[in-house]
Amino acid sequence: MTDQVLQDQIAYYRARAGEYDEWFYRVGRYDWGAERNAQWFAEVETVYQALRSVGKIGSALELAVGTGNFTKELAAIAEHVTALDASEEVMAINRDKVKSANITYKQADLFNWQPDAQYDLVFMSFWLSHVPPEKLDTFLETVRRATKVGGKVFMVDSLRDQTRTSTASNHADYDPESVYHTRKLNDGQEYTIVKVFYDEALVAKLAEHGFAATYHTSGDYFWWAVGVKE
Numbered sequence: 001m002t003d004q005v006l007q008d009q010i011a012y013y014r015a016r017a018g019e020y021d022e023w024f025y026r027v028g029r030y031d032w033g034a035e036r037n038a039q040w041f042a043e044v045e046t047v048y049q050a051l052r053s054v055g056k057i058g059s060a061l062e063l064a065v066g067t068g069n070f071t072k073e074l075a076a077i078a079e080h081v082t083a084l085d086a087s088e089e090v091m092a093i094n095r096d097k098v099k100s101a102n103i104t105y106k107q108a109d110l111f112n113w114q115p116d117a118q119y120d121l122v123f124m125s126f127w128l129s130h131v132p133p134e135k136l137d138t139f140l141e142t143v144r145r146a147t148k149v150g151g152k153v154f155m156v157d158s159l160r161d162q163t164r165t166s167t168a169s170n171h172a173d174y175d176p177e178s179v180y181h182t183r184k185l186n187d188g189q190e191y192t193i194v195k196v197f198y199d200e201a202l203v204a205k206l207a208e209h210g211f212a213a214t215y216h217t218s219g220d221y222f223w224w225a226v227g228v229k230e
C-alpha cells in the first residue's frame with residue numbers, strides 16, 4: 001500500500017499547489033482564530049531564528065522545497081541553494097515568490113533520487129513526516145551521502161499538536177495507530193498521505209547515520225533537529 005500512497009502524496013501536493021500557503025498563513029480552513037494564529041506565527045519565527053543561527057554557509061540542498069516558505073530563508077544564508085521537489089507546480093510558485101538568483105530548481109522524486117554532490121547544509125521542512133518509517137533508514141543514508149563531513153543537516157516538522165489546530169478544520173483527527181492520513185482539497189477531493197510525528201528518538205537514528213544532532217521544540221506546533229556530520 002505504501003508505494004501507492006507515496007504516489008498519491010505527490011499527486012496531492014501537485015493538486016494542492018495553489019492552495020498550499022493557506023496552511024502556512026492560516027487562511028480559510030486553517031484559520032483557528034487570532035490567538036492560535038499568533039502562536040503559530042511566533043513559533044514559525046522561533047524556527048526561522050534557529051535556521052538563521054546556522055550562519056552564512058556555502059552550498060545548501062533543500063529537499064521537498066514546496067512553495068518556498070523556508071527557501072527564502074535558506075537563500076539568504078547560503079551562497080547557493082539546490083532546490084528539489086517532485087512537483088513542478090509548487091516549484092513555479094516558489095520561483096515566483098522567492099525570486100532569488102542563487103537557487104537552482106530540479107524536479108526529483110526523493111524516494112528514487114541519489115545525490116550527485118555533497119553540501120554544507122542539507123535542509124528539509126515538513127518533509128520528514130512524509131517519509132514512512134520503513135523508508136527512514138534509506139532516506140537518512142541518502143542525506144548522509146549528500147552532506148559534507150563537518151556539514152549540517154537541519155530538519156523542521158510538525159509536532160503531534162495537542163490543540164488540534166495545525167491542520168484544516170475539516171480534516172479528521174490523526175489516528176495514533178496509523179501513519180496514513182486523509183487530506184482534502186478545498187473542492188473536497190480526498191487523498192491519502194503519510195504523516196509521521198517523529199520525536200526525540202530521531203537523535204539516536206541520526207547518530208546511526210553519522211550525525212551528532214540535537215532536537216528542539218517551539219511550543220505546540222513544531223520540532224526541529226540540527227546535526228553535524230562527523
Ligand SMILES: C[S@@+](CC[C@H](N)C(=O)[O-])C[C@H]1O[C@@H](n2cnc3c(N)ncnc32)[C@H](O)[C@@H]1O
Nearest residue numbers: 010013064065066085086087108109110125126
Ligand atoms: C508539506 S510540503 C513541504 C513543503 C515545504 N518544504 C514547506 O516547508 O512548506 C511537502 C512537499 O513534498 C513534496 N513531495 C511529495 N512527495 C515527494 C517526493 N516523492 N519527492 C519529492 N518531493 C515530494 C510536495 O510536492 C511538497 O512540496
